Amino acid sequence: MIKVARKDKSKFIDDKGITRIKTVPDQQKMERHKELDYYKDVLYQCGKCGTCRTGYQEKGWLRVCPSGEFGKFEAFYLGGKNLLAWAVTSDQLKWTKNLANIFYQCSVCLACTQQCQIPEIHSYAGEWLMAMREKAVQKGLGPMPEQKKYSEHVIREYNPYMEKQKDRTNWLPSNIKQSQDAKLAYFVGCTTSYREQDIAINTAEILNALQVDFKILNDEHCCGSPVYMTGQTEKAKEIAKVNVDLFKKEGIEKIITSCAGCYRMLKETYLKKFGLEHGIEILHLPEFILEKINNKEIEFNNNLNMKITYHDPCHIGRHMGIYEPPREVLKSIPGISLIEMERNRQNAWCCGSGGGVRSAFKDFSSFAANERIEEAIETTAEALVSVCPFCINQFKANIENNSIKTYDISELINKAIKG
Ligand code: SF4
Numbered sequence: 175m176i177k178v179a180r181k182d183k184s185k186f187i188d189d190k191g192i193t194r195i196k197t198v199p200d201q202q203k204m205e206r207h208k209e210l211d212y213y214k215d216v217l218y219q220c221g222k223c224g225t226c227r228t229g230y231q232e233k234g235w236l237r238v239c240p241s242g243e244f245g246k247f248e249a250f251y252l253g254g255k256n257l258l259a260w261a262v263t264s265d266q267l268k269w270t271k272n273l274a275n276i277f278y279q280c281s282v283c284l285a286c287t288q289q290c291q292i293p294e295i296h297s298y299a300g301e302w303l304m305a306m307r308e309k310a311v312q313k314g315l316g317p318m319p320e321q322k323k324y325s326e327h328v329i330r331e332y333n334p335y336m337e338k339q340k341d342r343t344n345w346l347p348s349n350i351k352q353s354q355d356a357k358l359a360y361f362v363g364c365t366t367s368y369r370e371q372d373i374a375i376n377t378a379e380i381l382n383a384l385q386v387d388f389k390i391l392n393d394e395h396c397c398g399s400p401v402y403m404t405g406q407t408e409k410a411k412e413i414a415k416v417n418v419d420l421f422k423k424e425g426i427e428k429i430i431t432s433c434a435g436c437y438r439m440l441k442e443t444y445l446k447k448f449g450l451e452h453g454i455e456i457l458h459l460p461e462f463i464l465e466k467i468n469n470k471e472i473e474f475n476n477n478l479n480m481k482i483t484y485h486d487p488c489h490i491g492r493h494m495g496i497y498e499p500p501r502e503v504l505k506s507i508p509g510i511s512l513i514e515m516e517r518n519r520q521n522a523w524c525c526g527s528g529g530g531v532r533s534a535f536k537d538f539s540s541f542a543a544n545e546r547i548e549e550a551i552e553t554t555a556e557a558l559v560s561v562c563p564f565c566i567n568q569f570k571a572n573i574e575n576n577s578i579k580t581y582d583i584s585e586l587i588n589k590a591i592k593g
């Protein structure tokens with residue numbers, strides 16, 4: 175019989191969870207962003223019930239795990255991953271290339287964690303999914319070759335797109351007004367700077383239209399997300415330090431970003447994982463715009479007359495708990511009618527671009543994107559709107575025959591302001 179070790183009792187939540195074991199401690203006492211061994215005692219809470227495969231919506235139970243639905247094997251769902259993680263921490267299983275692949279063929283979208291009724295898994299499974307990647311890197315089994323290639327480029331040229339740092343602000347039109355004394359920076363991010371430059375232009379134009387004093391940091395580096403999400407924590411921390419030093423040198427007190435991945439890194443990972451206390455207020459563009467709407471500091475002059483649907487990016491939604499601000503902004507724009515997809519908010523189906531899967535597992539990534547695009551088309555909306563350049567770029571790459579349009583929220587806000 176397999177013995178389950180519960181040595182560190184402080185990690186269990188008292189009298190909660192299906193086992194109702196008295197050793198389960200207060201959820202608040204458990205820490206996040208720890209190494210794999212820290213979670214060893216709670217990994218075996220999984221009852222292998224399969225609840226994490228689906229989320230309950232109006233139409234019933236709908237699938238939520240792209241990894242499991244594509245992999246079609248228990249190991250790819252969270253239940254299987256929990257068991258594998260427990261087995262390696264308990265020396266019941268050896269690390270192999272295949273084991274590492276299972277943990278990398280997962281977009282770390284965290285839809286599974288939202289379904290699990292066991293408090294420790296619900297709250298912390300995302301932590302050990304990441305810790306398993308960290309461990310794979312320590313064992314020399316991660317990241318995947320494609321991820322390694324782009325990570326090396328991030329170290330050389332500060333972006334994962336094989337582009338030059340000197341070209342980072344090529345998108346910047348000469349008519350954009352900046353103030354070099356500004357305490358507010360627009361952190362553009364790599365995907366926006368090199369692949370979705372319209373988002374950068376629209377955001378900068380919005381800031382100008384609202385007469386916000388801001389500046390773009392020419393020496394901005396990748397936020398480190400593509401490196402961090404593939405388990406290369408130490409490298410990502412080095413990248414983060416360069417950015418934090420730059421923010422300090424430039425006297426930055428507030429940052430606006432239009433990227434979900436950058437937002438999560440700057441607002442949470444830099445502080446909680448890397449211990450880089452920067453003291454800077456970080457806002458995602460929709461949060462900033464909502465503030466302006468609530469203070470009646472923004473005027474929309476144009477009726478967009480559009481039926482849209484909204485995709486929750488994982489890094490803003492499940493990772494950071496931001497579901498309503500983008501919706502509130504969209505609903506405030508004249509002429510926008512928002513129809514929800516069946517799977518939304520906590521249950522949203524991932525676009526399939528995050529967690530390094532788009533570079534390393536192209537078929538899996540397209541499978542996830544196509545399922546989301548089909549779901550958007552089913553709503554009869556004319557456009558699929560989101561608040562992340564990586565999601566938008568993924569949709570553009572996978573939408574066929576112009577079956578639905580896709581927009582970042584910045585484009586709609588800017589159009590509505592311009593009149
Ligand atoms: S992770 Fe939670 S929902 Fe999934 S199989 Fe285990 S106990 Fe069930």
Ligand code: SF4
Pocket residue numbers: 238239240241242250251252255279280281282283284285286287524
């Ligand atoms: S994080 Fe997303 S892709 Fe990975 S197991 Fe959970 S639901 Fe599936």
